[in-house]
Each structure stands twice: as C-alpha cells, then as structure tokens.
Amino acid sequence: MSTTNGAFEFRATFARLDEGLDILHRSVERLRAATGRESNDLGLLLFETALGEIGSNVLTHGRPTGTEQPVEYRLKFMQGVVEASLTDSGAPVHEHLAREMPGHESEAGRGLAMARSLLDELGYERDGGLNRWRLVKRL
C-alpha cells in the first residue's frame, strides 16, 4: 500500500474465497482511512458494493478447477477517481456482461447488473487466457 499527495495504491494477490473477500473489503477500508472519508461515504459505499460483486464472481468462477492461479488485484485512487482492476484466469464471460436485472423471484444473476449501475465504468477484456476487469467511480 502507498499513499502520496492524496493518491492511494494497494496491490494484492489471493486465491481463496474468504481470503480474497476479506482483502477486497480491507483495501476499501484503508482507502477510506487514507482519504479521511466517513464510514457512510455514499460514493465509496457504492464502489465497495460493485467491487464485492465483481470480486465474488472472479473468486468463484475465475479460477479453473485444479489450478491455484491467484487473482491479481489493484486498487488506486487519484484526483477524485477510484479504480480497481482484477485479473483472473477463468473462462471468458462475454455472454454474461449485458445481463439485465432479473425479476424479484430470482435468487441469482443480479451481480453484473448491479455493478454496472453502481459504477461510472465497468470494463472487461479478454487478454489471452485472462479476464481483465476494470471498475471506475468518481467519488
């Protein structure tokens, strides 16, 4: 983790679900503290909610069975913009990207639609055998 002139950067790699989710939330907590934001800062709360959705997708679907390929994670904040990137080695997810919010009875399938609504930009690209996610929000 580094903080310089109001900018903030955090990097981590992780493989296990519990560990990964803990690191994602802890990184946002560190950003909150480093930038002097309140615990109820709405912009950061919306960003953390989107990060939780993409992070859980990456941690549950992004690691092919039988591999220990870790997820690479970076969180940075500069000039009022928070940006996270997550890289995993799971199957491509293009067909899920435009998924709409399902009806009230559905117990699953809301994550990507939620993340799109909560962020200013949700980027995805397939790079060789990797999925690269980019989450951007102006705070």
Add this chain to the structure above:
Amino acid sequence: MTLEVQTRQTEGGVTVVAPSGRLDVAGAPALKDAMNKVAQNGPPRVVIDMEGISFVDSTGLGSVIAALKQIRNRQGELRLAAPNQQVRVVLELTTLDKVFPYFATLEEALAGF
C-alpha cells in the same frame, strides 16, 4: 470473515434470526441453513434482524429471497429489521424494497407481528 447466525423465539412466538458479519457469497450458506431449520417448525413468523450485517452482496440477497419463498410456501411471513445504509442501497437498487417490508428497528418489526 464468517457469518454467524443466532436464532431465538420471542414470547409472542416470533422467530428472530440474527446474522452477524458479511452476508455475501461466503456467508449466505449459513443463513440458508438457519432458515431451513426455522421453516421446519410450522407456519413461521420470522424477523431477520440485520443490525449485525455489515455488507450484503447479490448472493446474500439471494439467500434472503430463498428464505422469503420458503416461509411464504408455509403460509408464514418474513420481515427484515434494521438494515444498514449499504443493505438499504442494495434493496432499493434491485427494487427488492418493494418485496421485503423492512423496518428501521427490531422493535418496530416485532410490533403487531
């Protein structure tokens, strides 16, 4: 962080389920287990006291929807109490605030239930 779930019965016969921690993809199975046990005991009136929930994701929300369906199938009723700001944002974003009656406090949720 694991989700811990405590269950108790009020004198009025309402079951209060109180999860504590993050209700996310890792924590949702614990709530599902607790709700399965609750739903086995007759037509249930259940309040999920969310005061201890620090964060909810779409999978956690799915476990609450599953609980609602399970309880309604048994002619019961489910209320949510004391969701924090993040939980309320997620309920409103998904328009599930139209489906779940939620109350600011546990006392309000139990009143007249």
